[in-house]
Amino acid sequence: MTGFHDPADDPVSAQPAPRPRTHRGPQMYGAVLGHPIGHSKSPAMHSAAYARLGLPYVYTALDTEASGLAALFARVRAERNWFGLSVTMPLKTAVLPLLDALEPVAAALRAVNTVVVDxxxxxxxxxxxxxxxxxxxxxxxxxxxxxxxxxxxVLGGGGTAVSAVAALQRLGAPAADIFVRGSGSAAPATDAGSAVGLSCRLRPWTETAAALADYDVVISTLPPRAADPLADSLPPSSLRGRLLLDVAYDPWPSALAAAWELRGGTIVPGIEMLLYQGVEQVRLFTAGSAHSTPDVINVMCDAIGVPRR
Structure with missing residues (x-):
């Protein structure tokens, strides 16, 4: 497989901003699932978008472990007033057996972060x-x-690392090194590399700090604070021109991000990733209801403290 193109990656074109609309109808529900989930900014971001679109959508956070997924999904099917779910760590693969279908990207990667109720x-x-x-x-x-x-x-080998590998393939990376503490934990990420046609090499965690300055881009997919020990071990050499995307956005800056910037590197906050994937989720949850117009994106930015696009 040589890769795949997703139109959602294309730059958003400027369009006239529509007036807020009011949609009559029953209240519908959505939520972000994960454990822990109290830090999530998804409810604020999604709620701002649906309010701007005038939709009767209520979106919350539900602290959910893998053991509770089956009961929750049964509830969603039974209540018939849900529009969708966002899925975060550690549930991105645990939801797979509970779904009726997978779209091509999710099927190729065997990782899901969005469930649309059809x-x-x-x-x-x-x-x-x-x-x-x-x-x-x-x-x-x-x-x-x-x-x-x-x-x-890529730092880490779990569900978000799978997406990082696919993203690097789309961005034209010729290969990716994956740093993990145990080779067994990287199987999903290396499988994703095979699925999208990107060569992936496993490297031991003990080599991470010394090697990071060798890359144009580093994506940390680790949970909050898990990469902090690397901050004090980075080599003293300049990181000018090197990008670090740390998907963990709370607390921010992470210790690793702060050390990276101190050495002249460029940091990409995980909340930027949250914004862009959230714009695509809104499109899916609303069947394309003006999600990409600048005013909708701007209220999403405002809700989570990201500069307007």
Whole structure:
């Protein structure tokens, strides 16, 4: 497989801003799932978008572990008033057996961060898995000015690392090194490399700090604070021109991001990825209802403290 193109990665074209609309109808529900989930800014971002669109959508955060997924999905099917779910760590692969279908990107990567409730069949609601994390990473790095054919590294091998590998392939990286503590934990990421046609090499975690200055772009997919120990071990050499995307945005800046910037490197906050993948989620949850117009994107930026695009 030589890769795939997702139109959601294309730059958003300027369009006249529509007036806010009021949609009559029953209240619909959505949520972001994960554990822990209290730090998530997704509810603020999504709620701002739906308010701007005039939709009767309520979007919250639900602290959910893998053991509770089956009951929650059964509830979603039974209640028939849900529009979709966002899925974060550690559930991006755990949801797979509970879905009716996967869109091509999610199917290739075997990782889902978005579940759309398809209500076209009045007798049975289908739950369809998507992956918008890839789009989020691609657009965050493009906005930061990533160059052509970047040398690249990924920290961690879990569900978000899968999306990072696919994003690097789309960005033209010739290969990616994946740094993990145990080779077994990187199987999903290396499988993703095979799926999208990107050569991936596993490297031991003990080599991470000394090697990071060798890459044009580093994507940390680790949970909050997990990469902090690397901050004191970075080599003293300049990191000018090197990009670090740390997907963990709370607390921010992370210790690694602060050390990276201190050495002259460019940091890409994980909240930028959250914004771009969220724009695509809104498109999916609303069947394309003016999601890409500047005013909708701007209220999403304002809700999570990101400069307007």
């Amino acid at each position: 209500r076209e069949d009045p007798n049975r609601q289908r739950l369809v898995g998507h992956n918008t994390d890839v789009t989020g990473i691609v657009n965050a790095l493009r906005f930061a000015g990533i160059g052509e054919r970047p040398t690249a590294a």
